[in-house]
Amino acid sequence: MPEVPEMEIYKNYLNQWVKGKEISELNILRAKSINLELSEFRAKVQGKRIKEIRRRGKYLIFDFEEGDFLLTHMMLDGRLFLLQLDSETLKKTDSPKAEDLQSVIMGSSAEELKNIVKDLPGRASVIFGLSGGLILFFCNLTLGYLHYLDQVHLDTKLQELGKDPLDPDFNSRDFSKLLKGKRGMIKPWLMNPKNISGVGNAYSNEALFSAGILPTRGVSTLDDAEKENLFDSLVRIIRDSIRLGGDMEEPFAAWDDFTGGYNPYFKVYDRTGKPCLVCGEDIQKSEVGGRNAFFCPHCQK
Template sequence: MPEVPEMEIYKNYLNQWVKDKKINCANVYRAKSVNLESKEFCTTVIGKQIKGILRQGKYLIFQLDDGHFLLTHMMLDGRLFLMTIESETPQENGVSKAIALQSEILQSDAEDLKQRFKDLPGKASVVFGLSDGSVLFFCNLTLGYLHYLGQEQLETKLRELGKDPLDPNFSAQNFAQLLEGKRGMIKPWLMNPKNISGVGNAYSNEALFSAGILPTRLISTISHLEKVNLFNSLVNCIRESIRLGGDMEEPFASWDDFIGGYNAYFKAYDRAGKSCLVCGETIRKSEVGGRNAFFCPHCQR
């Protein structure tokens, strides 16, 4: 599941390639992925300009020029893919050729698209044709969604979220205060979006490993200094993953060789049975709060 680093990378790509473009055409291939009737959704978003893209936790927020927003959550399998002019049409053909191809694409069905474009990271759920001739695919939104919301609706939805770990106004001291008086194990608490938004299985495992804290450790036994260390470990891990490309395997576009660059740098997550890179002990896996926990029994206490 994409977490803060992967969604931040998506946000950066979208602001580079999609910002200020208009939605020329749209098609909904999976009706349950949107919050309006499919035709109404398309009619509503067509002609709107994308003024910018924000991120809050695992959510991406497309700001539209009509004062509304498109809120998307990838959930487990959702992915984005951008088909640019350069990737599909020779430069000399220009935007007009791309627009013609764009129209053809949006009239195809989802299975045809999947067969025709091998780079697509899954089955198209919603597709936008943009004013420069590029095509933005929202794929595999089986559990995820793309909702058209007003300001009040958006604020209500985001009000459910805890602090974003990259919020400049959120400090290690704030984090430690949030944990005061809390019960239960630390890993499930970290993954609860009402506590901290955008942290999932991968980066909770990595942060706990880096901080030397077992995922099963009771919050009540964690000292103030350990809480501060855990926050710093979490933020550092997230920032390093963003710098290196995150851990998704599917590229954002055919030219994208950046996404997925962090895969080789995980120290605990998904390394069960392998040697700890710090002490040489075998990394173990157990189930904590219904999710897999990866840890070193020597380095974490």
């Protein structure tokens, strides 16, 4: 599942390529991925210009110049893909003109698109035809979604979220206060979006390893130094992952060789049975709070 680093990278790419573009066409291939009737969603979105893309936790928020918003959550398998209708793209198709290819894409089914756009990172759910010869695909929104919201409903949705780990006004003292008096194990607490928004399985495992804390440790057993170390580890790892490309294997566009660059740097996540990079002990896996926990039994206490 994409977490803070992956969604931050998406946000940065979208602001680079999509910000300021008009949504000129829509192809909605999975009605369950949106929150309105098809005709109403189309009337609300088509013709709108994207003012900015923001991130909060694992959410992306598309701000429209005309007001109102699109809120998207990738959930487990959701992915974005940008197609540029340029000369390099056209060399790989039978369509002689960019406008012809866009028309074909905007009128195709999800099955047909598999053969038309070879690089798609999954089954297309919603497609935006954008001004300037760009097409943005929202893929695999089986559990994820793309919702049109006004300010009131957006605020209500975001109020459910805890602090974002990259919020400049959020620090280790605030983090320690959040943990005070809490019960349960630390890993599920970190992954609860009502506590900290945007932290999932991968980066909770990595932060706990870096801080030397077992994922099964009770929150109430952590001392002040451990809390501060855990917060600092979490923020540092998230920032490192953003800098290096995050964890997703699927690129944002055909030219994208940056996305996924952090994968070789994981120290415990998905490394069951491999030697700890610090002490050499085998990395172990167990189920904690319904999710896989990866840890070193020697380095974490």
